[in-house]
Amino acid sequence: MEALVVIDVQNDFCPGGALAVAGGDEIVPVVNRLIQSFDHVVLTQDWHPAGHSSFASSHKGREPFETIAMPYGPQTLWPDHCVQGTAGALFHPDLAWTKAELVIRKGFRKGIDSYSAFYENDHTTPTGLGGYLRERGFSKLTMVGLATDFCVAFSALDARRLGFDVTVRLDACRAIDLGGSLAAMTDRMREAGVKLV
Ligand code: VGL
Numbered sequence: 001m002e003a004l005v006v007i008d009v010q011n012d013f014c015p016g017g018a019l020a021v022a023g024g025d026e027i028v029p030v031v032n033r034l035i036q037s038f039d040h041v042v043l044t045q046d047w048h049p050a051g052h053s054s055f056a057s058s059h060k061g062r063e064p065f066e067t068i069a070m071p072y073g074p075q076t077l078w079p080d081h082c083v084q085g086t087a088g089a090l091f092h093p094d095l096a097w098t099k100a101e102l103v104i105r106k107g108f109r110k111g112i113d114s115y116s117a118f119y120e121n122d123h124t125t126p127t128g129l130g131g132y133l134r135e136r137g138f139s140k141l142t143m144v145g146l147a148t149d150f151c152v153a154f155s156a157l158d159a160r161r162l163g164f165d166v167t168v169r170l171d172a173c174r175a176i177d178l179g180g181s182l183a184a185m186t187d188r189m190r191e192a193g194v195k196l197v
């Protein structure tokens, strides 16, 4: 069984948003066509409390896009984004989300970020998505969304680690590309056996 996993197609990751990904809104019609063509669709939603530890504003003297050491490893700092209950955290208004069978929220613990839809950034705290998909009998995942080199890539790598067959549709993704992150994460995905199409 096969599912489409739509990652973080939210206002703050689209032009005009707090952490805008270039061309982020361009994927919406492409993602909508994929949603139509799949029998099963799952969405993720980046969902941070105000004052989240991944926000540069939570660290005195730090600027967005710097990296700091957190107890669980290096963490890139971001502008405040996808704050729970704000307009920026909502799905893009044109995203055809009604068909989704599950919306999984991530990044809701103040002290740890979660790029991956499967594990928080300590790479050990599960979100529950792996168990959900396995229990429902899904073995094949297609992933799309924002951003290619962060939440999509870490989700795809974890899904491979959990034994799923994973395809990333790059035409339905856009990247942040911070310090070569797109090339680095594309290589890591390919090495892990993610099909990039
Ligand atoms: C994301 C940075 C911070 C993403 C989420 O969805 O790729 N990136 N939070």
Ligand code: ZN
Pocket: 046, 047, 048, 054, 081, 082, 107
């Ligand atoms: Zn985030």
